[in-house]
Amino acid sequence: MKFASQTKIRGLIVVVVAIAAGAIVAQRNMAAAPPSAKSTEADSRPLIEVVHPRRVTVAQRLQTNATLEAFETADLFAKVTGYLSDVRVDIGDHVKSGQVLAVIDIPELEQQLSEDKAQLASKRSAMETARRQVDHDRANRALQDITLKRNEVLLKDQWVPAQTVDQNRADAAVARANVGVAKANRTLAAHQIDLAAATVEKTKTLLAYSQIVAPFDGVVARRLVNRGDLVQPPRGH
Numbered sequence: 001m002k003f004a005s006q007t008k009i010r011g012l013i014v015v016v017v018a019i020a021a022g023a024i025v026a027q028r029n030m031a032a033a034p035p036s037a038k039s040t041e042a043d044s045r046p047l048i049e050v051v052h053p054r055r056v057t058v059a060q061r062l063q064t065n066a067t068l069e070a071f072e073t074a075d076l077f078a079k080v081t082g083y084l085s086d087v088r089v090d091i092g093d094h095v096k097s098g099q100v101l102a103v104i105d106i107p108e109l110e111q112q113l114s115e116d117k118a119q120l121a122s123k124r125s126a127m128e129t130a131r132r133q134v135d136h137d138r139a140n141r142a143l144q145d146i147t148l149k150r151n152e153v154l155l156k157d158q159w160v161p162a163q164t165v166d167q168n169r170a171d172a173a174v175a176r177a178n179v180g181v182a183k184a185n186r187t188l189a190a191h192q193i194d195l196a197a198a199t200v201e202k203t204k205t206l207l208a209y210s211q212i213v214a215p216f217d218g219v220v221a222r223r224l225v226n227r228g229d230l231v232q233p234p235r236g237h
Helices: 002-032 037-043 107-156 162-208
Strands: 082-087 100-105 211-213
Touching: 107 162
Parallel strands: none
Antiparallel strands: 082 100, 100 211
16 A cells, blocks of 8 residues: 555656646747737736734733722621730732631630530539439339328228328328429429520620621721730620
8 A cells, every 4th residue: 555655646746747847838938929918917917915814812902991899898897895816817818708817815705605514514414313303203102102002901901000091191192292393393404404505505606706707708808907906896786
């Protein structure tokens, strides 16, 4: 195949050379002959310039007056009173939504959170004690009821005095009352746990305000505070 291709190419070269030679002879003959009307007409035709396209970068510039305005803006203020312990951004910094911009030091609130958690733990312990008390009083009531029934049977045959049976009835009534009180204490302990847990969550929420975060992606446009500054919520808030 390679040899056949070379043979074809050589044949093509021979043809081209032959045609070129013929063209040279014809040109010489035309130069020797006098100019004709057709030749004059051909010279008067307009010349066409051929330009090959090429890839380039077209730069366009438009200069005009305009107003630059942000799509979203927000002024960030402290929600709690305290001293700035850290300022993590400056003017011109790009920030992401939720990024911490500054931190407020509130040791009193941190101490309050520790106390609230201790109260919650105490209430949960009291709840456990109340549950055990209910179980204890229920067991005592069951014992008193059984003792009363036995002595009532023995009383029919005069094996026990009537005073003993009366005492058993009083003890059974007290045992039932104690169960009711224990249940009430257990319910109260459950409510106190809910209150203590809500107090802890409230303190956590307030403590979360010690971090000033970006509400959306953007650029810091102003910074009016420095580390150590006392910050507090704006008036009316």
